[in-house]
Each structure stands twice: as C-alpha cells, then as structure tokens.
Amino acid sequence: MQPTAVDPHEFIAGVQNATRRADAQRLVDIMRDVTGEEPVMWGPSIIGFGSYHYVYESGREGDAPLAAFSPRKANLVVYLVGGYEERYPEQLAALGPYRPGNACLYLKKLDDVDEDVLRFLITDSCDVTRAEHG
Template sequence: MATAKKAPVTSPTGASVEDFLAAVPDARRQADARTLCALMTEVTGEQPVMWGPSIVGFGSYHYRYASGHEGDAPRAAFSPRKPHLVVYLVGDFETRHATAVAKLGPHTAGKGCLYLKRLDGIDIGVLRELIERTYRVAKGIDKANSD
C-alpha cells in the first residue's frame, strides 16, 4: 500500500506575511522583523511569501545534493523566532564572507543561519551585503566565492 508523500515544511503557503508579522508578540522583535522584511524586499526585488508556518521567504530555487536529496528553498529568508531573528543564508557564508561577517556586530551563526538578538548594534550595510551575496549565489549569478 503506497503512502502519500508528505509536503515539505518549507514550501510556499498562501498565508499572509502581514498577518504573520502582526502576530509576532514582542514589539521589538516585530519591529525588527518588519525592518528585515523591507530590507529583503528591497535587496531581492521579490515580494515576501510565507514558507511553512514561520519563515518569510523571497524568491525560490531548486537544489539537489550529491546524495540525491532535492527540494525547493527561498533564495533569501528570515524568521522572527522567540530568542533570535534567524536570517537564512547560503551555507558556509561565515567562511566565504569572513571579512563582512566580522564587521556585522553581535550575532551567532550556524551552517546556513545567522542568529541576531536584535537589529540595533548590527551594521545594516553589512547585513545588506550578506543578503545580496546570498541572493546572487542562490540565483546562480555569482559563484560561492570568498571575500
């Protein structure tokens, strides 16, 4: 008996980005999320779309790993989580763009995520640069070079 294939959690939905942002309970986090949404809209030229229940994405691309795993992902994205604003970037950005990351301000990083407590204290110009680089790589315009 065949089972139905489960839809990926990170796929575009028809949910309202505005309603999602309005429901962020912490006023500072909500303001930062709105600022980040406006920045990503400007940088990417894309309208924000909800991906799953909590990720705001801009554009999309198809990926395929050597293992055969494949799927779709937003070219740039963020999520206003309770402890952090999470900015999703191309993997290994911290190594490739070490000079820019060093100038960013207070943050922590994972393989493809940038975790920000808040935007004040962050160099928005550097954040813009990281988002632009990620978007261009995901769009296939630039190679994933280091700076």
C-alpha cells in the same frame, strides 16, 4: 519546505515582542529591496523572498526561498548560503553581535548590527545561490 497561503504581514503582526515585530518588518523591507521579490510564508515561521530549485547528488530535490528569515522568540534568524563564515570573515567582523548557525545568523536586534553589512551578506548570498542553482 513549501510556500503557504499564510499572509506574512499577519504572521508578523502576531509576533508578541514589539522589537522583534518591528525588526521583522524592517527585514521584509530589506529583503524585498535586495531580491525584488514580495514576502511569502514558507512553512509555519519562515518568511521567504523568491525561490530556487535544488537537486542533491543523492537525487533529493526541492524548492527553497532565495532569501529568508524567521522572527523567533529568542532571535531573528537570517538564512544565508552555507559556508558563509568562511566566505565572509571580514564582513562578519564588521556586522556587530551575532551568533552563527548552520547557514543562518542569529541576531538579537537589528539596531545592534550594521545594516549595510547585513544587506551585503543577503545580496551576496542570493547571488551565490543564483549562480549555483541557475
């Protein structure tokens, strides 16, 4: 995955669903606050903040956003560190409605979740990623 020159604010402005568009802007504010980084488009639909370099045991390597989300048609997708369900069971129980994915949370709308818990999950995911990938 690579950063692109697409303006993330223009991308968000093109999100058809008004609630999803407003939630995407709120997530920009949350992730900017958590990471101290400005939003950058990664690929055609992921808005990322900061970056890190990874190297797998196989030798494959690349770059990825430190924190990221995508305002998809059916859900907001918030990307977290792998294994987050085992790492954060108490926080996930307090988050509100979500559907788990592989290293991501699927949310219907931000008004349904506890923003403090979401901020914790994003912050800790960033901290874990920084610690693992220096």
